[in-house]
Amino acid sequence: MIDENNTIKITYREALKLALRDALQKDEKVFLMGEDVGRYGGAFAVSKGLLQEFGHERIMDVPLSETGFVGAGIGAALGGMHPIVEVMTVNFSLLAMDQIVNNAATLLHMSGGQLNVPVIIRMSCGTGKQLAAQHSHSWEPLFAHIPGLKVLSVGTHEDARGMLLMALQSADPVIIFEYTAMLNMEGEIPANAGIVNSTNATVRKEGKDISIITYGAGVYKALDAAKELIPLGIDAEVVDLRVLRPLDTETIFTSVRKTHRALLVEEAWGSVNVAAEVSACIMENIFYELDAPVQRLCGAEVPMPYPKHLEDASLPQKEDIVSMVKRMLQHDRV
Amino acid sequence: MIEFNMPSLGADMEAGTLREWLVKPGDKVKRGDIIAIVETQKGLIDIEVFEEGFINRLLIKEDEKVPVGTLMALIADGKEEAIKPALPILEKEAVKEKVIEKITPVTIPRTVKASPLARRIAVEKGIDLTTIKGTGEGGVITKEDVEKAIAPKELLPAEKKPTATENIRMAVAAAMSKSNREIPHYYLQTKIDMSHALAWLAEANKTRTIKQRLLPVVLLIKAVAKALTEVPELNGYWQNGFQQKSDINIGFAISLRTGGVMIPAIHNADKKTPDELMQALNDIIPRTRAMKLKSSELSESTITITSLGEGNVELVYGVIYPPQVALVGFGCIMEQPWTEHGMLDVRPAITVTLAADHRATDGTTGSRLLMAINNHLQKPDML
């Protein structure tokens, strides 16, 4: 599997599993709990085989009660463990919202700094295979809104491999968004890939003409778009936010100071989303670096449609990014 | 308290830079004293005061540029006030050479559509965005548009200060444009027999040392000045109507070797003898060429004479120097066929022209002046 560049080809799912294994091997306090994570191997097969390797104590199937098991995870964290709670999909996290918002996010504050809650809550996010309105949510903005949480978004294979390990170093609750649509996607990562820095946004591709700022499922789309823009003479920079809370504004500002234009790409609905926050930060801090208005490409403001072509149409795609960049740079003007 | 303001040293002057105060608070000044040196487009000008009193307070710092009419100093007319210079004195030592702003401040009208970055660069570089065509979305001016506008500008030697020659050129341009724009000129011309004047001059110069020798132009100046005593309607300014002046101060156009014209005044030319006029020229021509004139010399001429006879030009159609109302032009003195009493002769003759402001006078007045000039040149011993 290791090629001459010392990289390995791996699916996003595989990378997530390797990270879980590493975490379980390295620290006895770490355990995985969630619906069907054990015997079934996870709803998306991320944890397949881990039960056999680590046993029932550490790979724990739980009843279908998000409020209950997320609360149990928070309790375990308070009790000195380091639980990784898998909420099958972000869609069901709404049921656990009270535990997450009112307990996980607040206890450190309400205990006067005495109680850390080192719980990690993973959830699969975004569209899958035509899962329609109730099962295709992008709730990143909801979680990024809440003080007390750290919110990570896994937009690449490298981050799938290493972000969890970094998150485990946090003493406070971390929400990790993984992307259903990317699970089968293959990517190359260094053979020795492991823990990655997960406090910063990062530049995935350098460029000088425009900053495409995105996260999650938007990262590969933006990189593909940037590739397509090269023959047109447009050198786009792609910034992967990675950390949606707290936002790493310095990386954003450094990029925009260089390119003087920003296009924000996000699958979540545009109203009151992460892109809105990034846009506001840019205006407030580096307005006089802007050579064009900040633009956003976000999810259409409708419940996710079932038909494939409408599902595709309701999310920003590579083609949308390319044409918006061309418009912002007045590429086709004569 | 008398107010001392930045004087207007010509219709073309909008502002001046105070280079030096020659007085300090408490100093006694009298009419004609030079109290300051001001830099204008016409060089460093000695500024005279026209009042008597004691300097009470200097209000403008050295190297400060202020518009014409700005209060520069207060002069107390009574002694007591001056003895107690109660008001703070501007210390000369405290005045530092002001850093010359490289960038002309620009204000960008809100209606201009430009990106924040384009605006910022425009302000930093002093670019007028109203002159730029935007190529951004919807015609918005972008960074690239501004940079394109800067590029040619920066190829020039970086924001160089205009040279004295360029300044003079601009001053002449401004005054002449104003004149041509505002003054309805009429022109008259006549030919004058110069044989008597030149004969008188040749005789006169025989008894003079080389240095005292008179030039023909002295007689021309004197003849015009005397003619103006008879036709005073052409001696004065048009400023909200005609203002006749009692002093006859002849502005004598002096071309500068580097280009441009200065018109210093020869005060009370009608009262000066030809020798005194020659002395005045000896004084004023080198100072003009060195750009070292007094404020009164620049601002007080009541009519202009231009003598272009040097280059064998036969006649001059002048442009009036505003706010004056007339300009007398002399061509060269050249031998010409001349008829008189039915006889043909060859005589040195000169063509004199009058350019006059039709708002102030009409052709008959102008013609009276030219006739008077002719008469005086026929009786040179009376000049």
Next chain:
Amino acid sequence: MTETEVKQVVEQLLKKIAPDTEPANLQPDDDIRHTLEIDSFDALQFVVALDEHFGIDTPEEDYGKITTLRNLVNYIMQKTSEPGYHK
């Protein structure tokens, strides 16, 4: 004083009167005043300078004899060699 020396002095004096010109480029038969754009006032200053330097009086009727470099130098040579010339 040789002709060359006189010519050099004349050029220096002209340079003083008309600082921005190149009297050294004058051809012997060029009209001095016309070529160097010297007006009557400066011309008079030049005659004064000739007097001060060479001690020669140039009466007005002689002005026609000093219009070019060639005849000016000749004029000066002649004047300075006249009996009774005192520098």
